Amino acid sequence: MAAKASVQYLCSECGWSGAKWMGRCPECGQWGTVEEFHEARPAARSRTTIIAEPGRTSRTRAGTVAAATAITQVGTETVKRIPTGFSEFDRVLGGGIVPGSVVLLAGEPGIGKSTLLLETAGNVARAHNSGTESTVLYISGEESQAQVRLRATRINAVEDNLLLAATTDLSCVLGLIEQYKPTLAIVDSAQTIVSQDVDGISGGSTQVREVASALIDTAKTLDVPVLLVGHVTKDGSIAGPRTLEHLVDVVCQFEGDNETALRMLRAVKNRFGPTDEVGCFDMSGEGIEEVRDPAGLFLSGGEGGAAAPVEGTCVTFTLDGHRSLPIEVQALVTDSVLPAPRRAVNGVDANRIAMLAAVLYRHGRLNLLGNDLYISTIAGGQAKEPGCDLAIVAALASAAKHTAIARTTCAIGEISLTGQVRPVPRLEYRLREAARLGFTVAVVPPMRKRADVAGLRIVEVAHLRDALGALGALGL
Incomplete structure (x- = not known):
């Protein structure tokens, strides 16, 4: 019974x-x-690894013989990861997809989650096209097979050993994975798959938890990696119960602005690698292309020295995970005709601009409190960390004084309320990236340990006034 x-x-x-x-x-x-x-679903089959040793075995209540082994005797064989065909994707995952793992990819609607995974499926299928045993299974609960085929044709992801299925029934999904035992399985998405064993609407917490648990059990039992697409709520968090993020092995966030082509992939959780890596992608009509060196994306004239100096611009370097990215800050200062001067920003913290304008007036002897200030970055770059303060005030001073800062000069530092230029984390890492991109001068806060970077002259300043003078933003 x-x-x-x-x-x-x-x-x-x-x-x-x-x-x-x-x-x-x-x-x-x-x-x-x-x-x-x-x-309602019966418990999954046991995945316990039994290591029998003489005199060390024990019998559990269920009658299963299990044993514990010393940690020094546990093998350390390296697991062979599956490359995705994107070096940026592999970087975020920690070197590739681990067999038997479950990766949850979440993002805003229309950001390109399905396109990224379909192109990944095509890359893996192309690399494993030696026989029918190496297949990639793409299961779509949102689109028909014909719709997926049209998108695959557009992004050049059509391969003989790439299998497509369109279903929303969980038992069918598990049956397909057990039948083909693919090299990689992709389920798009967790919110569209429905289990007949539990109540609840599609996408509800009960259904999402059941679907994720069943896919995880199947992936671990068959040693088949599963890439699972997840929807997000209005506040940007992953839809469904929070336990979903605890159950899966890797949680990736696919971010970007719909108005720009730049996409960023971050690992929020990763049991097999670091969580401070970030991958850069470019969205186009032919699919998604990885950007291995995103330096030129955030600079209006390419890399350092590639364009003539323009007033109101200054370049800084910000950290995004382990990657140091150049960000060009542009500023425009105009006379205000409004009772309350306007402050318009893009890619910069709006609340910090008022503070920096006050510090620039009090300690930089430059009054911009009555002017309209417009500050923006290039190509959707984010200059919201405190280390970008010096570049922001330098761009404002350059725009106000109509004095251009050299294109081969960058500024890195945090500005305090007392006008001091404070240190920023991992400064030497940023300086080495600046030298690699062709910058010759870097204005930075005082360093505890002197850094010698070939081809880069480092100017240490302790106060805002000295920094503006070193940058030539005041025409001194």
């Missing part, structure tokens, strides 16, 4: 579970997040 399905109540915010429904979660205190969850 089949076991009776147990009913539990699960909080979609923190993962709390209990036998009684509550309007407010007793764990996190959120209202309306507790939903009914049916545990």
Whole structure:
């Protein structure tokens, strides 16, 4: 006789579970997040690795013989990862896809998640086209096979061993994976797949949890890596219960602005690699192309020295994970005809501009409080970390004094309320990237340890006034 399905109540915010429904979660205190969850699917097959040693085996309650082994005797064989065909994607994953892992890729609608994974499927299928045993399975719950084929043709991802399936039934998805045992399985998306064993609407917390648990069990049992697409809510968080992020092995966030072609891939969680790496991609009509050296994207004239100096611009270097990116800050200063001067920014922290304008007036002897200030970056770059302060005030001073800063000069530093130029983390790493791009002068805060970077003259300044003078932003 089949076991009776147990009913539990699960909080979609923190993962709390209990036998009684509550309007407010007793764990996190959120209202309306507790939903009914049916545990009907039988437990997954055991994946315990049994290592029998004489005199060290033990018998569990279920009758399974298991053993513990010393950590010094555990093998350290390197797992052979599967390359995605994108070096930027491999960088974020820690070197490639680990067999048996489950990777959750989340992002805004229309950002390019499906395109990235379909092109990845084509790359993997192209690299494993030696026989029918090496296949890639792409399961779509949002589009038909014909729609996926049209997109695959557009991005040149059509391969003989790339299998397409269109279904929203969880049992069919698991059956396809068990039948073909592909080199890579892609499920697009977790919110569209429905399990008939539990109640709840498609995309609900109960369904998403059940679908993710079943896919994880199948991936671990068959040693098949699964790339799972996840939707996001209005506030940008991954839709479904928070336990979904705990269950999977890797959580990646695909970010970007719909108005620009730049896309950034970040690892929020990674059991097999670092979480401070970032991959750069360029979205085009032919698909997604990786940008291995994004330096030229954020500079109006390419790399250092490639264009004539223009007033109101200054280049800084910001950190994004392990990668140092050049950001060009542009400023425009005009006389205001409004009672309250206008402050318009793009790619810069708007709240910090008012503070920097006040510091520039008090300690830089440059009054811009009554002017309209417009500050922007190039190609959607983000200059919101404090290390970009010096470049922002330099661009403002350059625009106000109609004095151009040399294109081969960069400025890195944080500005305090006292006018001091404060140190920033990993400064030497930024300086080496500046030298690689052709910059010859770097205005930086005082360094605790002198850094010698070939081809780069480092000017250390302790105060805002000295920094503006070294940059020539005041025409001194």
